Amino acid sequence: MSNRFNKAALLASGAIVAVALATPTFAQDSDDATDQETAIQTGAGAEEGATNRVTITGSRIVRNDLDSAAPVAVVQDEEFKLSGAVNAEQVINTLPQVVPGTTAFSNNPGNGTATLDLRGIGTNRNLVLVNGRRYMFYDVEQVVDLNTIPTFLVGSVDVVTGGASAVYGSDALAGVTNFKLRYVNGIEAGGQYSITERGDGARYNVFTALGAEFDDGRGRATVYGEYYNRGGVFQGDRAFSNFALGGESSGADLQQFGSSTLPNGVLRYFGGANGTGPQRLRDNPNTPAVEPTDNGIGAFAANNAVVFDTPGTFRARAGDLYNYAPANYLMIPQERYLIGGHAEYDIGSGHTVYTEFSYANNRVAQELAATPVTGDFNVNLDAVGGFLDAASLANLQAIDAAETVRNTANGDADDPGVVNLFLQRRTIETGSRNTLDERNAFRILTGINGPISETFNYDLYYQYARTRNANVQAGNISRSAFQAGLDGTADPINPFGPGTLTPSMVDQISILAQNGDVSALQVLSGVVSGTFGNFGLGAGDIGIAIGAEYRKVSAEFIPDTALSSGDVIGFNAGQATAGDYDVKEVFAELNVPIIETDAGLRFELTGAARYSDYSLANVGGVWAYAGGATFTPIRDVTFRGQYQRAVRAPNIAELFQGQAIGFPGAVDPCADPAVLGDAAAVALCVASGVPAGNVGSPGIQLDTQIPANFAGNGNLEEEVSDSWTAGVVLTPSFLPGFNITVDWYNIKVDNVIDTLGGGLNNTLNLCYNVIQDQTSPFCQPFFDPNRPARNANGSITSSNNPLLLNANGALLEVEGVDFQMDYGTPVPFSIFNSAEDARLNLFFLGTYTIKNNFTPERLFPDEINECAGAFGNTCLEPTPEWKWTSRASYVDGPATISLRWRHLGSVKDDDDGINYAEFGGLETIEAVDYFDLSFAFDITQSFTLSMGVNNLFDKLPGTPTFNADGTVANAPQGLLLGDNQEQANTWPGTYDVLGRDFFVSARIQF
Template identity: 30%
Template sequence: MTSYSGRRILLASAGATALCLTAAAGHAQALALNDAAASAVGVEEVTITGTRVVRDGYDAPTPVTVVGEELIRNIAPNNIAEVVNQMPAVIGSTTPNNSQGAISNGAAGVNALNLRGLGTIRTLVLVDGHRSAASLATGEVDINTIPQQLVKRIDIVTGGASADYGSDAVGGVVNFILDNDYTGLKSDLQYGETTYGDNKSYKAAATAGVKFADGRGHVLLSGEFYNGDGVRNNPRPWAAQRYFTVVNPAGDKNGQPYYLSSWGVVPSQLAPGGIITSGPAKGIYFGTGGAYGRLNYGVEANPWMIGGDQVTTCLNSCGTVDLMPAEKRRNGYGRLSFEITPDVELYASASYSWARVRSNNGNNYSNVNNITLSSDNAFLPTEVRAILQQGLAPGAARTFTMGSSNQGMPLYGFDNIRENQRYLIGSQGTIHFGGAWKYDLYGAASRSNVHEEILGNFSLTRMTLAQDAVFVTAANVGQSGLPIGSIACRSTLANPANGCAPLSRIGIAGGAQSAADYQRGLDYVAYDNPYRDERLREYDVGLNVSGSPFDNWAGPVSVAFGAEWRRVSINGFVPSQFQSGWQVGNYLVTAGHYTVAEGYIETVVPVLKGMDATGALRHTDYSTSGGVNTWKLGLNYRPIEDIKFRLTYSHDIRAPNLSELFGAGTARTNRTTIDGVDYYYLQDQSGNPKLKPESANTLGLGVVLSPRFVPGLAASVDYFRIDLDKRIGTIGVNDVLTLCFVQKVSSFCDSIGTNSDPAAPPYTVHVWPINYASTRQEGIDFDVTYHVPLGDRIPGRLTLHGLATHYLRSFSDDGFSPTSDGAGVNLGGLPSWSYRADINYALDAWRVTLTGRGVSAGKVSNEYIECTGNCPVSTLQNRTINDNSIAGAFYVDGSASYDLKIGNVVNQLFFTVRNIFNRRPVIIPLGGANTAVTTSEQVQTNSSLYDVLGRTFRVGLRTSF
């Protein structure tokens, strides 16, 4: 019996020409969209992901990029997500090396895919056409949970597919097709490291498949082990460039730009061992062993400076975020199937995945640039104390503020462990009733246990007590009983039993404080690591049926229909002492659930010879927000064999996820500067159960060319436009403060409360997700494959393949701030061009592939006006800047493999090099008007666009029996 997802092609309603990216397996798939070609290569049934309608030899009206098994082998990825993220339509995905800062929401360390740059929450991930269970409260699927070695093909549907598969498919669908029919034994061993000798990785995988009962039954087992050392801190030469954007300290007067992007920008209010930021001792910084000096500020642009004593403020303290986290994974997958009759097959599968990701996230910035100390602090050098006490009465003390990057304190970071289990049972086959109907009836249960732990975080309350250290004198000894001349917490003198241990904030690693006493102070301010345990559960039951019940005047009419019900829930546990008072995290328990019931019908109707119309309708009922309809219409027209036109228009949705609905929130203290005014606040963020689904309308218009006069050539060009409305988002604290205090929008002032407690921040800012924004995105996809005829004199097979996406516009409108275009913005938007080209040559046992990939140059912002003099007046919407450009990047990868057969054992030796020319990433000018000084810790590039690791080698051995 042919399996439901085996040799057929599951037709896609949103995809690119199904052109495979490889030579050998690619020839069948690349030309499968052409009826004649499909017959020529012996494809029984054409299969592409996108709709649930199945018809032999039919090609989808919308683009699907098909990534074949050989391309996956050529890349030899540590994780299958690496393959998908190299496709031009996939951009801005969450990866371990760009998610270190996503601590509070638990996303640090995951691999979550992002189609069209619309957000990982708007990309639907499927496994064999079934919805994969979420790994996070925000709904994303961690690609680590998919059995890596079993993936034989990846279908990337670049368009709305909610009518076909349900919510979340606004950006599109990524369907991982597993080789569930595999028979035999195969293994995969590989080792990798960078040209710098770091990020060493080890991977081992094995799969076994056995048939029994005369081939009616099949058992499949697969497992994988992976260990990656990561890259501590950022040891690359480019990491010390210090390129930032600051507000022009001279002001935007006399035609000067408002912003300056400049090299050699460092913090002016931080130093590794502390720097006094106000009063008569301003600029005095502290080093090791009680040493101190006075800073040469250069040009101040608070909280930054240009030039000056850069080494002093950044010595071993800027750029301490790990370039790549350390990662461990363990995956296991098992499947059992049995044909009861030639038309009925029962199957059951179970998968287990475990992953641990650990990373340093920089220096611990507890009390960074707002450390308040007194001039009678016991750890102050005598000369500095004298400067601070000038003009005061004898014995009087003056308070002062200090900024420190806390060198010597433990780095803070995260240690996250994710465990996922998924169980699936079902039946698939054929029902003969008015024709042959394919069916798939299944039930699935999954659970994800997530342990999120913060490393190196301190209690701010205890830090305040510990850093207020004084000498014990006869005048203040009180009831403490401490020796005169010793050092104690000021609070201990009044409360001898409070257990406070004094901690020096003066100098690197405590300055002159002894190592033992310094450690005792650290032990006092640090509790056990704050953590949160979360439990996600999902139950899913579904039925899909497809067939061709009758013919009309132009051919067979195909129909698919089905229904699905699922329940999604979350709960967890956080110890009470870890729910507030921390620099990051401040974890709370998110608890809640919702159910979804839906039904759909699709059809493909031949209209004329060479012309088919498609339609789909789905009704979905959410327990939280009620019913909603999604639909899709399409037209496919091939006037001659060489050319095909396709048109689709769909209405899609994304329903709010568990975090958006039920998030108990996070509470964290922070400080920001807006128009020169400092605001110290407590941020209170929570979910909103009243959210409604987002809606999107997607238009696709394309042409597919397979000219007979150029055998082996196939190409497609597809225009797309996505209009997303009622977009769910949270208005940031900086925006709320600006709208209230600067722009005087009273409705936003309602979100700001005041605190009467003098020890608390003066403001509490309440933020929560709302349906408030809209987005329009337009672009063009290009896809070309050419199987080059080499002739009789030149042996082997040569295939050229290219993919490119050109973003024309990416407008966002939140209703209260100026509409912005994110196309061509390489800082945080979408590059104008994203592309990839492969040259693949195969000769007997050898295969060699050369790949070029990259992005075009872009801008910091499309709203900025670049000028160096005679600048126009800078406005809130159109700021002026001296350099608005960000360079593009082009990388070259290579791979080679050789098949060596020994008896019945096929061994494949392979070697890959990524970023052959060791091109460094483009340095991006982070910063801006309200950027926190802790930005100096971050990797100064866009890790989603540019290669940060450098040249990377991988070598391995694949064996099959």
């Protein structure tokens, strides 16, 4: 569909209204597009006012109209201005076709970027272009950071639905998003300031652009620069996110303080008659066990965990938890510098050389609560016993003596004076963990285009882009240094109580970690396009484009020794990644008008094909192709449809990523009491290392984030998608200014590249609940004899966890209907006494999602995660069935008043095996509506002032209240509570977390 936010005519008596005052509306693309609109649609390289022959996104054929067989939504620059957006994500993520990717609110997880996820099937399955060409990506996943695009210079953004690999090559499975930068004639300068009602989160930017024509109009150029600064907001600054809420996933009532790792230290001992002693299980599992007669000793007798309220003195643990939330960013700070430019020059006979250059320096910080040290440690009582009081030391000495008796009887090795304990200690003495990403990215492009004959033209260009990121991490703990401080091989450390780590101990165990990314993209592309012949039925000439392209991508991740060795606790450790590949392609397109009459009858066919030869052995040569049609039986009605076969080659990370630990949300079936009703699952749990007495105990997996190692797979094949679109465009002549489009889409992706089984949570489910065969590939990560996936008591920990590789095994399918309506009409009244009639412009863009299905493994087609209208541990980001954005604008001479309405339909918790409502949480998030109000004024012909307020009614997640025992007394229906969330007790990429937010901006042109 060709959905465009068009500018309304803003004419004042004797004045030219600046672009900033134009109001975004929708209109059906047609042949009567204005010259200025045509220039914006064409992007860099368009001759303003020269011709209506344009190239639309989704095709390389120059044509005389803007009709397209594929749905295309176009966001004009006015939407950025009227919404107070400085970063592209602020507008793009409000579109119904988009599910938020990484955003300004992505602190944990997050990486300091802003990404786009078209149709919710992954940020790596849609292609981001600038001026119709590939843009620079930022890391080994080959995804574009929207922060590197100069939003203030964007003329429009085209969003094409459906596979577009036949036109643009790999990655365009969900579609294409094309940012078109405009030329400037003269000087433009301006800036914006935003701040929340609560006085935090200040953001400001200043920019300038200089452009001119030269040499009697043969050339033109624009150069620009921008500085942007965004202040951070902490979770502790909002009542709804000040307390980390959790508990339901472990069967406890919803409660504040969601972490099991305390600043005063937690010790756990899994010894005793239940047979869970770590020495017995790991030293000699085949020897009959001799256990102590007491099921625990001293404070461990009634509870296998103790805490230290007073340094050196422990007591039995009783639900003690820690509130990690306030120290985490809610909105991460950012500082950005952008410079760049584009130019073109006619060297004669219509041959034009052109160039583009851009450079971005982007610095983004993240901050988390102090490091939680968790894992099995050997505690030398002679070395650290002096930090314990007599009773506590006697308890541990009794445990050591009992271990000696048992190990001697079993013939196992024994280490007198050393006790193996499971320690949890939040090292608040080191301060918060913080990390700074600094990315430097540049892109340079040069090309030439011109005529070959009267009807054929050529376009040839080369581009090189490179991004380098430096990441510095503070607040990490060295696992080896921490262990050395406990086992007597280094100066003793004291983790037994609050504030017991002295400055010298902190220095001893702290470690500064660093890593870097370097990625590069080279493209050499050429195309010949033109027209020839026709069918003689009144239609235009047949259009054709034939071309070839060469691309080379390379990327590497370079961790320091601490990260690559896995010695880091705090931020995730990972090994080095490096790889590259290239692809050679040939492609062709056809646009075949069949018939066109004066009465409005029109029929047209389109087709495209691309053959790609990859240097990757398991991909090799692949085809992508497409075919479509448009049919207009009468002027008021147009039908359109298209089929596309698209492909996506695996990226560098998917192929070559070194092992890296991650902490995804997951449910361990062996820790679910329901497992006890399935004998096969119980046997599988025991076989994988869970003591029989611990199967079904939530205590073996207290955290909702379960650690695992993930790595690339060099044997991956390409993904393949089939997408269908069909729609109707209505432009009733009896209602001038009214347009409506309805478009159905269906995208199926096969051979999907994902973590084996579709992720840790899905793999656990497939292995223990579905397949129940330890020889299955989906169970092998949990039964690798060379890599124990569980520790002595059956927990999956940072020290013992599975390794999951990437695989081609999943299926994706999305289906839905897009609705667009726009209407513009004069109104018979004027507030500002405009000589021209004032106008009222209305638009509506909505999506109804029928399917958003993910099948983790195609071998088990019945295991489908149905995510339309759902959210949660499996489906992740909320995907409402209904989502829309609409705007009503009153344009009166030099003034524009505009109201935007954003709607997110209700969503239900996905079927992850937990009924959160039984424990005080939420199973449903009710529908949410946000309203934004903005004003724009032409102070003079060259000076424009805009202002507005987003989230006008201050809609925020509700604030819970608590009982004396820490459980939640009242959980307002607007709040995503507990473990069923991404961060900050909600999904901050989807739902507003700042509250009422004001902005004011100014722009001057001369």
